[in-house]
Amino acid sequence: MSKKTIVISGVNMVDGGIFTILDNCLNELNKFIENKDINVIALVNDSSKFNYNNISFISLPKSKKNWLFRLYYEYFYFNKLSKKINPDVWFSLHDTSPNVKCKRRFVYCHNPNLFYKPSFKESTLEIKVGIFYLFYKFIYKINIHKNTNVFVQQFWIKNAFEKMFDLENVIVTQPEFVKEEVNSTIYLDDSKVHFFYPTLGRSFKNIELIGEAILLLPDEIRNKIKVNVTIQKNDTLYADYIVKKYPLKEINYLGKISRKEVFAYYNSMACLLFPSKLETWGLPITEAKGFNKPMLVSDLPYAKETVGNYENVSFFKIDKPNELAQLMRELVTKTIDYTGNKYPYENEYQITSWESIFNHILN
Structure with missing residues (x-):
């Protein structure tokens, strides 16, 4: 042959x-x-x-x-x-x-x-x-x-x-x-609850929803959180818009980081945030799930298909910052009751x- x-x-x-x-x-x-x-x-x-x-x-x-x-x-x-x-x-x-x-x-x-x-x-x-x-x-x-x-x-x-x-x-x-064999972690201030959103400076990534949700939180919750987002000024016009509009102490604009660092953040974070309006998959959802981490994710078909069968996940509307704010507050106060998710195409x-x-x- x-x-x-x-x-x-x-x-x-x-x-x-x-x-x-x-x-x-x-x-x-x-x-x-x-x-x-x-x-x-x-x-x-x-x-x-x-x-x-x-x-x-x-x-x-x-x-x-x-x-x-x-x-x-x-x-x-x-x-x-x-x-x-x-x-x-x-x-x-x-x-x-x-x-x-x-x-x-x-x-x-x-x-x-x-x-x-x-x-x-x-x-x-x-x-x-x-x-x-x-x-x-x-x-x-x-x-x-x-x-x-x-x-x-x-x-x-x-x-x-x-x-x-x-x-x-x-x-x-x-x-x-x-899953890469990454045992390293990122040092994160343990007085804060750390959220992580690995993303690019694209407009449909909906990063502004996070900024608006933070602004709705009471001070006692805002003082306890840090949201780590992988964009920075001068990445894109959209990234510049976000950094300028939300210069919040609760958001850590990391810029682009290596794959090894992304996985280290998965190891160290408390929860994945994923407010994207559109994906054909949403790889960070799969990756965070591989680390058995809690997730707060867009209430959209792509996200539910990606999440699959998983308990520690809740969903929010992509245009409702109050829903995301409430979930973040419940996670910080440890009162969250995850909705969970079931994969709808098991037999296809x-x-x-x-x-x-x-x-x-x-x-």
Whole structure:
């Protein structure tokens, strides 16, 4: 049997949850192909961020520079590259279905922007959110029917894709949580109850809800809390807006921190806050759950699907800071009665591990 070649494309996955997905995929694939007659070529923005001995890398640093380069790679360069490599499988991990010559093609769709209509204010703070809402449906649609399968992360997206693009080959593939062996902790003032929100300075991350909730709390509670948020001034226009509007002593604007530090915060924190208005998954929810930590999370379908079966979680409306404030107060005073959550799709077909994905795309 001839050696099989797989191309994994993740050229625009450079930070946040999408980079974690790419890194976890390559980490698991590197182990999966050990002692197998499989050749893997990964197309990434910066190969120096990876160290997987069984995988060959091609760096395409211009892919994140602007959309013109991205479109060039997806619809012109990758076509030439596929003819040169002649792969058995092309797996695009970042939404787009490129023009390639390959019998088995797969795309992993994880950008939810086409489902979220931003307000005028959000569009002014983050122009590309408005642009994505207008154009992402078109971008998704290009070549989508040429894929063997379309992978999405949740059932609500599967149902939407089937209707929107007239598809019958959509498979739900939950991101597999790969818990890193991090035993370190972050020193946190033990006179405070520490909340943690690992996030980016994106407008739909809804960080202002935290600021408004804090302003509703009485002084005796505010004096006991610290909310650690991973943004800082000059990150983005939205981050600047948040830092300027909520210069509160209760909020610690950490800026971008390493994965090791994120996991150390999970170890040390009292509770995860996750007020995001839109996610295709919400990886910090899965990660915090892996540490058996309490969570206060948006009352939205994506969040409930991500939380799954879990007791120490309560939900709040994304436009109701009073609900979040009440939950924070109850957590601080140790009077909280968690609502808990049950996963609603126990009997539905889905793929739940990277190993299962790899077996699927190869067979």
